Amino acid sequence: MPATSSQPRRPRSGSRRDEAARLAVLHAADDLLVERGFGALTIEAIARRAGVAKQTIYRWWPSKVEILLDTLIEDSEKRIPVPAEPPTLESVRGYLRGFARFLTRDPAGKVLLALIAQAQHDPDTAKSFHARYFGPRRGHERDMIARGIDAGEFAPRLGPDATMDALVGPIVHRALTGSSIPRDLVDTLVEDLLTPRSD
Amino acid sequence: MPATSSQPRRPRSGSRRDEAARLAVLHAADDLLVERGFGALTIEAIARRAGVAKQTIYRWWPSKVEILLDTLIEDSEKRIPVPAEPPTLESVRGYLRGFARFLTRDPAGKVLLALIAQAQHDPDTAKSFHARYFGPRRGHERDMIARGIDAGEFAPRLGPDATMDALVGPIVHRALTGSSIPRDLVDTLVEDLLTPRSD
Amino acid sequence: MPATSSQPRRPRSGSRRDEAARLAVLHAADDLLVERGFGALTIEAIARRAGVAKQTIYRWWPSKVEILLDTLIEDSEKRIPVPAEPPTLESVRGYLRGFARFLTRDPAGKVLLALIAQAQHDPDTAKSFHARYFGPRRGHERDMIARGIDAGEFAPRLGPDATMDALVGPIVHRALTGSSIPRDLVDTLVEDLLTPRSD
Amino acid sequence: MPATSSQPRRPRSGSRRDEAARLAVLHAADDLLVERGFGALTIEAIARRAGVAKQTIYRWWPSKVEILLDTLIEDSEKRIPVPAEPPTLESVRGYLRGFARFLTRDPAGKVLLALIAQAQHDPDTAKSFHARYFGPRRGHERDMIARGIDAGEFAPRLGPDATMDALVGPIVHRALTGSSIPRDLVDTLVEDLLTPRSD
DNA sequence: GATTAAGCGAGACGGTACGTCAGGTCTTGTG
DNA sequence: CACAAGACCTGACGTACCGTCTCGCTTAATC
Known part of the structure; x- marks a missing residue:
């Protein structure tokens, strides 16, 4: 690749x-x-x-954005691959923790934040970001969620896409506002959003 | 003002x-x-x-960012005031729905997104954005959550700050990636994150 | 001016x-x-x-050519003004000698040569060169010749314009080919071309 | 060749x-x-x-100038050969008329003008232009003049070299300034400069 | 016939200058 | 004194050519 x-x-x-x-x-x-x-x-x-x-x-x-996308795609495939096997609660938690670490500690995480930002300023960036990075990755994430549901591993109340936003959104938001991402934030999100309520 | x-x-x-x-x-x-x-x-x-x-x-x-901040502060105080009275589940849901609408439909919402974006590119913007907009507003939101907890209206498992990120993060994330914000996303977030689990 | x-x-x-x-x-x-x-x-x-x-x-x-034209116009008005008074054979000879000295010795002469050259390469230069420098100057030179004829001071067999080319052309040509301009060249040209032949 | x-x-x-x-x-x-x-x-x-x-x-x-020189040399040998036989007033007039036509009508004349121009801008061009075109041609022209003098065909007051400049200069000058070259200019030059004055 | 050295089309590369745009500072006169 | 106007220095933009270089193919003389 x-x-x-x-x-x-x-x-x-x-x-x-x-x-x-x-x-x-x-x-x-x-x-x-x-x-x-x-x-x-x-x-x-x-x-x-x-x-x-x-x-x-x-x-x-064609633009510096495409350069950044090249590095981002290469790096994120290496550092935070979307689990390909049928997921468990544990593996999703691991994936999100890895993602949080990527955003806050890895230099490559800065690239992702910069591209999300630039996508707000420039429609071409938005298009390219979706086509080359966000779309494919979100696709894999959706598959992951869907497989977990099929396997009865978890039962979110939202659709796969909204579920991913609910899980990833808070992490990205804290990164965007320059806050650290406490471990229990990730853990609680997974628990609250992926496991069904008994009531 | x-x-x-x-x-x-x-x-x-x-x-x-x-x-x-x-x-x-x-x-x-x-x-x-x-x-x-x-x-x-x-x-x-x-x-x-x-x-x-x-x-x-x-x-x-001093910069175009401050111009935008001026308009944002004025507009967001008008359009999406943080509820001052002791909140209910319902009023928090209303606040978040209003916030979602603000981000996706209101021209002023574009200003907020642009500033979040620019804060990634420029440390001065980040500082100013926090000092003049995000800090104060987050403070009010924290107060709102804290008051709700005190009143026994809800019982999030996360601290007030992380709770707000968990609620607002997904909304912002969808706005940043250009997706619409379905009503049930907001509703489910409020329910899953603010009401205690029986288990 | x-x-x-x-x-x-x-x-x-x-x-x-x-x-x-x-x-x-x-x-x-x-x-x-x-x-x-x-x-x-x-x-x-x-x-x-x-x-x-x-x-x-x-x-x-609008271009470097116009810069050079500005300097050329200013310099050539100072250094080699076209005699305004009714000319004599002597004053024409003086004018041409001055012109020869200007082309070969004066740094400003290089500007004139460069502009003549550039006019061959670029039609805009040619147009501007004629409009701002060569046209007006040639006009004055024509007047000078015409006045000399009227006064009976000399009687060239060519029209004023061709006469000027016959006088100036050899000087310019030697400058363009990097040769010095011997004094007797100027003198002979004036004598052969401006005074009538007795036969 | x-x-x-x-x-x-x-x-x-x-x-x-x-x-x-x-x-x-x-x-x-x-x-x-x-x-x-x-x-x-x-x-x-x-x-x-x-x-x-x-x-x-x-x-x-080595440069585009050499390309042009190649075409110029080939073309000018074909179109405007310097008369090799002992010249007459008539043959010199013919040569100059041919030269004038070459400069104003023949596409190859543009090449000569361009090279004269470029020689002003670039010393290497000047050197090459002299070595490969102007020097040899001027040599032949000098020989032509000298032979004409020896034969008593004409008696210029200037040396062969200056004479050639006096004849060719006006023609080149008019070409450089974009004017046409009237036939009587050439004729008058030949007459005024090559035949001795009776006075 | 196989070898081999050059010519050739193609085009990537490190450069320089182009002419334009915006940034942020400043100066000048007007109200 | 604020303001409209706008000149100024700075520096990046994206493009065009420069002259050098490598690549793989073709073409002929020499072995």
Whole structure:
């Protein structure tokens, strides 16, 4: 899974894409975002930091948002994979804890927050964010929830999608407002929203 | 309620602040944000639209974020006041429904989303957003929850702050990802999180 | 005679044009052309050398050619004014000698050569060069010749315009091909072309 | 007459230079210059138009100026050969008329004007222009004049070189300033400058 | 015929300059 | 003294070419 921004061009002749440059750009963008913030994340700064010509960036990425999406997709697949096996309460709790840790501690979490933010400012970002990151991931999460329900592992009162929002929303909200995410928040959400009430 | 960004200056002589200009700027900012998005919200554009000199803006507001904060504070106090009286389950549900409507339907809701977003990009925005909007409002919300608990109206398993995040987070999250907010999401959150479990 | 590129704007309020900046740009352009050649004469280099923002240049001049025209017009009016009084053979000879010296020795002469050159490459330059420099000057030169004929001072066999080309062309041609301009070239041209043949 | 920019390399094996590519480049450069002007004459545009790789151009020509020189040399030898036989007043007049026509009517004349222009902007061009075109041609012209003097055909008051400038300069000057070249200009120049005065 | 060196189309790459836009500061006159 | 107007320096934008480089294919002379 290359997570490249576009379909890999296959020219019959000519130089191939310089992998070192690609990685340099990805890392430069990541580093700049973490160290200096989104405001300092300009194409010129990325090019400077990566030791790469501006045109090389424009050749492969239509905007800095796509660069961030490339890093985010690659990182989040590595760090917070959506459990593929039939889930248990425990594994969902683990997934959400991992997600909370990702958002608050992992530099890559800053990328996700920045993209959610930028999606508010720019419709193109919103579209791309949904198409390349949020849509697919939410799909996997829905599957996870649905499988858990089928297996009788839990019984949320909301549909799979709303359930995920109810679980993930508070975590994201605390991250967005710069608060830490206490462990019992995650635990209580899982318990309150996924297990059926006896009444 | 002046909601001005700085303490009202009291010059000994000379003109006082031009109220018409102040309102023109506020409205221009608001309109531009709604019509053309945050990306088009530049100081120059605001000045142009408001028929005001750039310097007049810089004289009174340190940044466009403070302009938006001015409008947000004024609007949110009007449209979604935090219930002051001892709350009931019903009144909290009403508050959250109003909040959801504000975020998805009210133009002023776009201002809040934009500010949450901008706070991710810029530490100064984050600081100001907390000091002038989020901190105070969250304080009132905490009070509301605390009063409800004291009155025995509900019994959340989380602290007041985390409870508010658990309630508001999903709403904000859906708004941020461009989804609608179904009524039963709010209702179920209130029920699952505020009423104690019998088990 | 301001030799400004456009009609002097007269704003009712706001800062006036910065004369120091205007001169800095003119001199920077001149110096760069002489020191490093037309190839190094970029807007960015002029701005750098003049200690002026690029935008300040674009605000007042549509192209570097107009900058050069400004300096050329100012300089050539000072250094090689077309004689206004009824000319003599002697004064025409003096004028042409001055012109030859201007082209080969005066740094401002390089500006004229560069503009003649650039007019070959770019139709806009050609148009502007004619409208602002060559047309008016040629007009004065024609008048000079015509007055000399009227006064019986000389009797060229060609019309005033062609006569001027016959006189000036060789000088310009030698300058363009990097040759020096021997004094007797000028003298012989004047004698052969302006005085009538007895046969 | 190969008119190639460098001595023909003699590889031990491998393909020889592709003549079709060479001609395609020459014609593309010529066409572009005439159709779109020197400003549009970029290596990339030539390569595009010629259907040739950029590297193929850089392999054989050090600069676009050399390409133009190749076409100019070939064309001017064909169109305006310097008379080799002992000249008459008539043949010199014919040569100059041909030259004037070449400059104003022949597309190849544009190449000469462009090169004279570019020589003002760039010392390398000047050097190459003299070495490959102007020097040799001027040499032949000088010989022509000298032979005419020896034969008693005419008796200019200037040296052969200055005489040529006096004859050619006005023609070039009018071409450079975009004027037409009236026939009597050439005729009068020849008469006034080449035949001795009786006084 | 196989080998091999060059030519060639294609195009990625690090650069420089383009002309434009907005940022934030300042100056100038008007009310 | 606030204000409209707007000049100014700064710096990023996205684009066009520069000249260099590698890649894989084709083409011919040499082995």
